[in-house]
Every structure is written in structure tokens, then in C-alpha cells.
């Protein structure tokens with residue numbers, strides 16, 4: 756269980772759905788699955804299809820089964836006593852069946868998961884409740900690490916992609932560097948640059964190398980990878 760202390764919203768407790776003043780008790784037998792439904796949630800209206808609402812939510816199945824007193828408003832919308840921002844996530848899930856990931860800048864929004872769990876329970880959506888209760892979202896975000904050794908750190912900065920985080924760990928090391936027998940600095944480190952005169956100067960001696968300090972960097976690229984299959988519910 757993740758630590759949700761410190762400001763995580765408390766999941767709302769179930770609220771009564773019927774509003775006696777505004778509830779005409781007629782069953783909704785005339786509604787078709789593809790009929791548009793307008794839900795009044797807090798101060799916002801959401802328009803969707805009946806099938807979207809009743810597909811997985813037992814709350815909406817009951818509400819539109821005709822067994823309940825409904826909450827139809829004079830303008831034809833249905834009043835739902837819920838937080839519209841959270842309800843937008845509920846409706847997105849019901850529409851697309853994609854389990855939500857609230858992940859940005861290396862962190863999951865645990866407060867939002869906790870708040871949405873309360874709504875998922877209220878609207879009785881078992882797969883969403885399970886996703887949030889089991890904290891499966893942690894498994895849907897993976898960080899891939901690639902480690903490279905770079906000769907020139909400055910050249911690499913431009914290659915950073917937006918979904919990458921790059922760490923540089925500079926270090927100093929020594930390398931054997933070829934030295935020209937005639938001491939020509941342009942030939943240093945480049946044995947092929949030495950011509951006949953250099954070879955003659957070396958005579959029968961072996962090629963000469965000396966230690967040189969070099970500055971390198973370990974480049975660690977972290978790429979965030981989302982497991983969309985897990986979000987679609989088919990593990």
C-alpha cells in the first residue's frame with residue numbers, strides 16, 4: 756500500500772441518488788442504447804450514449820433500468836451528485852475502456868488515484884476499482900535505462916528526446932596516446948599521420964605511447980515506457 760498520507764482526498768461516501776423534488780417516477784423504457792443522455796454533474800453537462808453508461812457501471816444500469824426513481828431535470832438532463840472533474844475520468848474510462856494513468860515528471864498522482872477510487876466504487880465499476888485498489892498502474896509505467904560512455908558530453912545534449920531523462924556522470928581517466936617520433940603535435944594520437952620522415956626518425960624503436968588524462972562521461976538515458984496493453988486490461 757502506498758503512503759497516501761498528507762492531503763490525499765478522502766474517497767467520498769455514497770450519496771442518495773434520488774432528489775424527491777425533481778424526480779418524476781416514470782420508468783425509462785423508451786430509451787434506446789444509442790440515445791444521447793445528458794448528465795448534469797455538479798455545474799457541468801456531459802453528453803454520452805446510454806450504452807456507454809450502462810456497459811460496465813452497475814450504478815447507471817440500475818439508474819436507467821426503470822427500477823429506480825430517476826433524477827431527470829426539467830431540461831431533460833439527469834442530475835448526478837458528483838465531482839465533475841473526477842466524473843470526466845469515469846466517463847473517459849466508460850467510453851474507451853482504457854484504465855487511467857496519472858503519471859507526469861516521474862511521479863504518479865496518488866491523490867487523484869485515491870479520489871477516483873471513491874468515484875469508481877460509487878459508480879460501481881469493478882474493473883476500475885480493481886485497477887485502483889491493486890495499484891496496477893505502478894506496473895504500467897516502466898523506466899528503461901541505457902548506459903553509454905561519451906567522449907564529448909556537449910555533443911550529446913541535443914539528442915535528448917522529451918520522454919528521456921539524461922544523467923551525465925563525468926569522470927577522468929588515462930589513456931595511452933601515440934607520440935610522434937619527431938614530436939610533431941599534429942601527429943599526436945594519429946599513427947597514420949606519421950610519414951616516411953617520422954618512420955626514419957624512429958628507426959627500429961617500437962612505437963611510443965604515453966599516458967594522457969582524458970575526460971569522459973557516463974551517460975545514463977532513462978526512457979519512460981507505458982504499457983498500454985496493461986491499461987487496456989488484457990495482461
Ligand SMILES: [Zn+2]
Nearest residue numbers: 935942949953
Ligand atoms: Zn610524425
